[in-house]
Amino acid sequence: MVERAAELDRAVLMHVHGRQGFTIPWGRVLLAIFSALVLLYLVAPVLIVLPMSFSAAKYLSFPPPGLSLQWYENFFARADWTAATIQSIRVAFTVMILATVLGVAASLALVRSSFPGKELVNLIIVSPLVVPAIIVAIAIYGIYVRLHLVQTFWGLVLAHTVLAIPYVIVNVSATLRGVDIRLEQAAQSLGANSWQTFRYVTLPLISPGIFAGAVFAFIASFDELIVALFIAGARGRTLPMRMFEGLRMEIDPTIAAVSSMLIVFSVVVLASAELARRRSRSD
Amino acid sequence: MTSSEVLAGRVSRESAFSRRLQFQRQVTYLLLLLPTLLMLIVLFVYPILRLLVTSVYDGHQLTLEHYRRIVEVDLYVRVLSTTFTIAFQVTLICLVLGYPLAYFLATLRPRTARLLMILVLIPFWTSILVRTYAWMVLLQRQGVLNRWLLEWGLIDEPLRMMYNRIGVLVGMTHVLLPFMVLPAYAVMRGIDRNLLRAAANLGASPFHAFLRVFLPLSLPGVAAGSLLVFILALGFFITPALMGGRTDMMIAQLIETQIRTQLNFPFAAALATVLLVVTLVIFAIYNRLLGLDKMFGGGY
Amino acid sequence: MGSAWERMLRDREHASRLRRRQFLRLAAAAGLTVVGGSVLAACGQGGATPTAAPAGGQTPAAGATPPAAGDLKVPGYDNPNKWKGKTLVFAGFGGAMQDAQRKAVLEPFARLTGATIVEDTTDIGKLKAMVDAGAVEWTVAQQGTFEGRVLGMQGYLEPIDYALVDKANFFEDVAGEFDVAVIYWSLILAYRTDKFGNNPPQGWKDFWDVQNFPGPRAMDKVDGPVGNLEFALMADGVPKEQVYQVLRTADGVERAFKKMDEIKPHVTVWWEAGAQPAQLLTDGEVDMANAWNGRIDAAQRQGAPIAIQWNQGLLRTDSFIVPKGVKEKELAMDFINFATRPEVQAELSKYIPYSPTNAKAFDLLPDDLKARLPSAPAQKEKQLLADAAFWLENLDRLTERFNDWLTK
Numbered sequence: 001m002v003e004r005a006a007e008l009d010r011a012v013l014m015h016v017h018g019r020q021g022f023t024i025p026w027g028r029v030l031l032a033i034f035s036a037l038v039l040l041y042l043v044a045p046v047l048i049v050l051p052m053s054f055s056a057a058k059y060l061s062f063p064p065p066g067l068s069l070q071w072y073e074n075f076f077a078r079a080d081w082t083a084a085t086i087q088s089i090r091v092a093f094t095v096m097i098l099a100t101v102l103g104v105a106a107s108l109a110l111v112r113s114s115f116p117g118k119e120l121v122n123l124i125i126v127s128p129l130v131v132p133a134i135i136v137a138i139a140i141y142g143i144y145v146r147l148h149l150v151q152t153f154w155g156l157v158l159a160h161t162v163l164a165i166p167y168v169i170v171n172v173s174a175t176l177r178g179v180d181i182r183l184e185q186a187a188q189s190l191g192a193n194s195w196q197t198f199r200y201v202t203l204p205l206i207s208p209g210i211f212a213g214a215v216f217a218f219i220a221s222f223d224e225l226i227v228a229l230f231i232a233g234a235r236g237r238t239l240p241m242r243m244f245e246g247l248r249m250e251i252d253p254t255i256a257a258v259s260s261m262l263i264v265f266s267v268v269v270l271a272s273a274e275l276a277r278r279r280s281r282s283d
Numbered sequence: 284m285t286s287s288e289v290l291a292g293r294v295s296r297e298s299a300f301s302r303r304l305q306f307q308r309q310v311t312y313l314l315l316l317l318p319t320l321l322m323l324i325v326l327f328v329y330p331i332l333r334l335l336v337t338s339v340y341d342g343h344q345l346t347l348e349h350y351r352r353i354v355e356v357d358l359y360v361r362v363l364s365t366t367f368t369i370a371f372q373v374t375l376i377c378l379v380l381g382y383p384l385a386y387f388l389a390t391l392r393p394r395t396a397r398l399l400m401i402l403v404l405i406p407f408w409t410s411i412l413v414r415t416y417a418w419m420v421l422l423q424r425q426g427v428l429n430r431w432l433l434e435w436g437l438i439d440e441p442l443r444m445m446y447n448r449i450g451v452l453v454g455m456t457h458v459l460l461p462f463m464v465l466p467a468y469a470v471m472r473g474i475d476r477n478l479l480r481a482a483a484n485l486g487a488s489p490f491h492a493f494l495r496v497f498l499p500l501s502l503p504g505v506a507a508g509s510l511l512v513f514i515l516a517l518g519f520f521i522t523p524a525l526m527g528g529r530t531d532m533m534i535a536q537l538i539e540t541q542i543r544t545q546l547n548f549p550f551a552a553a554l555a556t557v558l559l560v561v562t563l564v565i566f567a568i569y570n571r572l573l574g575l576d577k578m579f580g581g582g583y
Numbered sequence: 584m585g586s587a588w589e590r591m592l593r594d595r596e597h598a599s600r601l602r603r604r605q606f607l608r609l610a611a612a613a614g615l616t617v618v619g620g621s622v623l624a625a626c627g628q629g630g631a632t633p634t635a636a637p638a639g640g641q642t643p644a645a646g647a648t649p650p651a652a653g654d655l656k657v658p659g660y661d662n663p664n665k666w667k668g669k670t671l672v673f674a675g676f677g678g679a680m681q682d683a684q685r686k687a688v689l690e691p692f693a694r695l696t697g698a699t700i701v702e703d704t705t706d707i708g709k710l711k712a713m714v715d716a717g718a719v720e721w722t723v724a725q726q727g728t729f730e731g732r733v734l735g736m737q738g739y740l741e742p743i744d745y746a747l748v749d750k751a752n753f754f755e756d757v758a759g760e761f762d763v764a765v766i767y768w769s770l771i772l773a774y775r776t777d778k779f780g781n782n783p784p785q786g787w788k789d790f791w792d793v794q795n796f797p798g799p800r801a802m803d804k805v806d807g808p809v810g811n812l813e814f815a816l817m818a819d820g821v822p823k824e825q826v827y828q829v830l831r832t833a834d835g836v837e838r839a840f841k842k843m844d845e846i847k848p849h850v851t852v853w854w855e856a857g858a859q860p861a862q863l864l865t866d867g868e869v870d871m872a873n874a875w876n877g878r879i880d881a882a883q884r885q886g887a888p889i890a891i892q893w894n895q896g897l898l899r900t901d902s903f904i905v906p907k908g909v910k911e912k913e914l915a916m917d918f919i920n921f922a923t924r925p926e927v928q929a930e931l932s933k934y935i936p937y938s939p940t941n942a943k944a945f946d947l948l949p950d951d952l953k954a955r956l957p958s959a960p961a962q963k964e965k966q967l968l969a970d971a972a973f974w975l976e977n978l979d980r981l982t983e984r985f986n987d988w989l990t991k
Contacts, residue, residue, distance in 0.1 A: 045413070106316050110316065115313065247412060247858060
């Protein structure tokens, strides 16, 4: 359907240019070159970091004077790096589950019901996305100190969940609005209770949104630095904190190796999200 | 009892039943919302309100002393204006780079566009630290870019691209460009191409068709992207700290310094309040003009 | 070329095996959290850190490998039941610093006194909250000396009992009313040897002298006015003994900022992160910088052509403090005494190039290590000791002034 629109679109363009006598569409060529340059700008850091991570040099240099896997070995051999990675995965995974469960439930309520003050609730829910991290960090730190949640695993998880929930809600709500409510009504008229309706009708239909939201929630926590800097403490140090420390305190390409692995990780996640999207399309 | 009376009784019973069902459903929905709402109130709204109170209440009395300091000391006014200037410049650059890219992607076959979109999303999902680090390697005096330019004879002296405004803009634009491209692309995809065809059939040149038809229709996406980029840029902290020069200090850095080295929580709270109010005002404009569902292209 | 590739392929095979194993461990760890919750998370944390290589790869110990911790003997600590059944909670800075302390201080103390040691991470807000609530969890915490003295003035700390802490061989200003300095570090002048090899800069006068010592400079932004103002006055000819005397006058502050104006156009980078000056010097981005000695030391060990000029450096300290209302006060004092014994401080310096505050520790250190430590006699006499009292009083005001000056 959308593809056909694009075909038509190109046909229009050809038609338009055809009237000008089959000249090369210079405007379009320029646009393509410009776009390619912007895309190059977007991926340039990735293109730098990957080769540098295989450098045989002792400090950061590009191009690398020789190839080696020493920085990857260094990463896996050093407990401070691996412990931070494990901590980040542990936190992000817990956040993902919490935020997804809470966010899906909230999305159902926000899309399927109306109540006074809903707009305010919506605003509150989305605002963690736009309030600067430094403000969230000092505000949460201020009450965590009194609740004895500073430097605890669950303290960090809860704070990150607040930041991650909006991503889930934005994604799930968008798909949920696209679900034909009559499907749910049909299921209920056939005797399904609310839970069954949700489990067997709504849930499969919104699963791409849930998946996307969950991935976002994971990344939101996994990448988060500033709030973690204030409340995680050195013993609960996350990977971004370790990297920040690396940037502040050390000069070796281990950080390039970590970065490369993170980039590969995000490509894999992106690709699987794309696959999930395609699969849900073909259903 | 006539049959019609029986029928009427059943109908009224049923409607009562369905009303009760409706009520139950509403209650269920509210129960579903409650945990999230409670959590956000306890861990987000309340802490921020407390921060605001800290900035005006010293434990005994109300005071505007910290706000007076922000207004009266040149430094803070200057940092605030730097913050706005940088956010504005970044928004402008994102617009100039992002609009054509989104337009180009929107004219491609969806499958191809989706593939290229991965290139937009990869940096989007790569840690800010990683990217900052890569830019340092690329842009510094002895960096990759300068060395290539020198080798090709394009320049005689290394260019200064780091530790000044250029570094800040390059780094911040890189982080924020996807926030412009995604909503713009989503809106452009939704524009009915038949309108363009109609314009062409009516004799409009492609440029005219673009200017008169496509551009106005794409504005909501552009506005959404611009406001989002501006809001997010205001709170930046790591990129200007590591890539900027001495005059590129932004307000978030100031807040961090107050807390870290001076332990001056009330003053930091006042600075945070200023930043927060500006952010929320723009956010409210955004909401009023465009609605929250335009955020992040609605489904990305 | 060909052999490099072969080697890389071999390495890659080895690494992929390594990575697979690691991946399984990561997966297991991630899974555990969901099942077991915070208890397992806490165990994982405790178990993960102690295996860290001492001070990490970046700050390798002096050529010689440190002796096993089990060998360390400390006079006066020979009763392994002295603190049996007592628990000492130590809150340090974490990272490489605490890894080194674990080996050189915490583990020997546990072994020699029988105390059980629990580690935590220091945090000023948390310390204030626990004192305010009357529920003090930490026995001893670490802080920068400035911060420690602020806390002491505000009434959050126990006074140090010098009947239990032997300060006989401490350097000056180490024994505070509420804090005991345990390490020195230094903000020094670092330069590229290939640039100024035959005629190295001798101090801040030369750092300011762009005619005879041309080249871009980097300066410290993260410490704000601390250091920069002292350096400016010394560059202006004030002898180091009189720096704070001059800085205490309004004219002195003006004089310092005026001198700072001179160097401003030649400073291309104001650094925010401790690793930056070392990286900038290594890359040739700048030719001279003021920098933290530990980072420069690490870069030198990696073969970077950088040298330290100890002349007119600024010596600073970190302190141990005891939160007010702590239950085991005597244990806290005994631990601080232990941590400042020459044997223990010398041991710590072998793991990480932070410098002893007990003068006697240098009798136990090899010469090559002594040459790298900022408070070793040869280096110490060339430097200026940061005046905590001055900065306590003026930090707020001068930071504002410095930031204003900087962003103009």
